[in-house]
Amino acid sequence: MSNIKKSKSQFQLSHIITADGSSTLILNGLNEQYHSINGALQESTVVYIQNGLNYFTNKNLKILEIGFGTGLNCLLSYAANAEKKLPKTIDYTALEPFPINIDLLNQLNYDTLIETKFAAEFFKKIHQFATLEKKEIQPHFFLTKSLLSIQQFNTEEALFDLIYFDAFSPSIQPEMWTLDIFIKLFSLLKKGGILVTYCAKGEVKRTLKTAGFKIEHLAGPPGKREVTRAIKE
Ligand SMILES: C[S@@+](CC[C@H](N)C(=O)[O-])C[C@H]1O[C@@H](n2cnc3c(N)ncnc32)[C@H](O)[C@@H]1O
Structure with missing residues (x-):
């Protein structure tokens, strides 16, 4: 966590436009962005919507996002679902x-x-309301936001179908990519549930496997050969 704590105090965030014309934020002083500079919207669409949300056909879903950040994955999930x-x-x-x-x-x-209809309104709303309140943002879409880290988070509610694991990269935030965290995420999923992430590093995939996941290697967005889907069989 030390790098990221430092980044919030010593390093500033700046807004930049990525190759597909969509925004992201950059951690000044660390060579790290919230999304790929090859296209934030494209990356999130492939990694989280195509590989994650669309994996499930007609089933109500409980989703857990690790690292809400800009809210892009939440907005795209609403849009993809609303278009159905x-x-x-x-x-x-x-x-x-x-x-x-x-x-x-x-x-x-x-x-x-x-x-998508109401996308702008949806985006405003998800950043406006207080944490720890569960709210219906649009019909069929409920959001609960929490200030807890994944290390602090625990739930007695039903397990999740889908985890969006969107942490900073292993080189910047290695403590997010450990066996302990992956064992916890495995236990937070229902049987048949999945975790999707942009990271396809060999070591990360091996650690996911050790935690109990079956790994699928999927084609990545522009600029990235491969991304990962991890399944709790
Ligand atoms: C790569 S950014 C992605 C953010 C977001 N998914 C988006 O699309 O904007 C990683 C996010 O993880 C958050 N984060 C850092 N440490 C965390 C922790 N221990 N638990 C959960 N989230 C964390 C960061 O603050 C940051 O917002």
């Missing part, structure tokens, strides 16, 4: 110990790029 003929009910829990300040959030352009 028969939307699922999504119950989305998001963990974010370091919320982004409002000035930076206001610079993000996702609401102008996603044309």
Whole structure:
């Protein structure tokens, strides 16, 4: 955690536009962004929506996101679901110990790029309400936000179908990619549940496997050969 704590005090976040025209934030002084500079929207769509949300056909879903950040994955999940003929009910829990300040959030352009009805309103709402309250943001979409880290998080509620694991990279935040964390995530999933992440490092995949997951190697978004789906069989 030390690097990230430092990043919040010594390093500033700046807004940049990625190759597909969508926003991301960069941790100044660390060579790290919230999304791929090859295209934030493209990356999140492939890794979390195509490989994650769309893995499940017609089932209501409980989703856990580790690292809510800009809220892009939450917005894309709403949009993908709302575009379906028969939307699922999504119950989305998001963990974010370091919320982004409002000035930076206001610079993000996702609401102008996603044309789904109510996307702009949805994006505003998910950043407006207080934590630890479960709220129906739009019909079929419930959100609970928490300031807890994954290390602190525990739940007695039913288990999750889908985990979006969107932590900073292993070189910046190695404590997020440990066997202990993956064992915890495995235990937070229902049988048949999955974890998706942009990271396809050999060591990460081996650690996921040791935690009990079956690993699938999937084609990545532009600029990234491979991404990962981990299944609790
Ligand atoms: C790569 S960014 C991705 C954010 C987000 N998914 C998005 O699309 O903007 C990683 C996020 O994980 C958050 N984070 C850092 N440490 C964490 C922890 N221990 N538990 C949960 N989230 C954490 C960071 O503050 C940051 O928002």
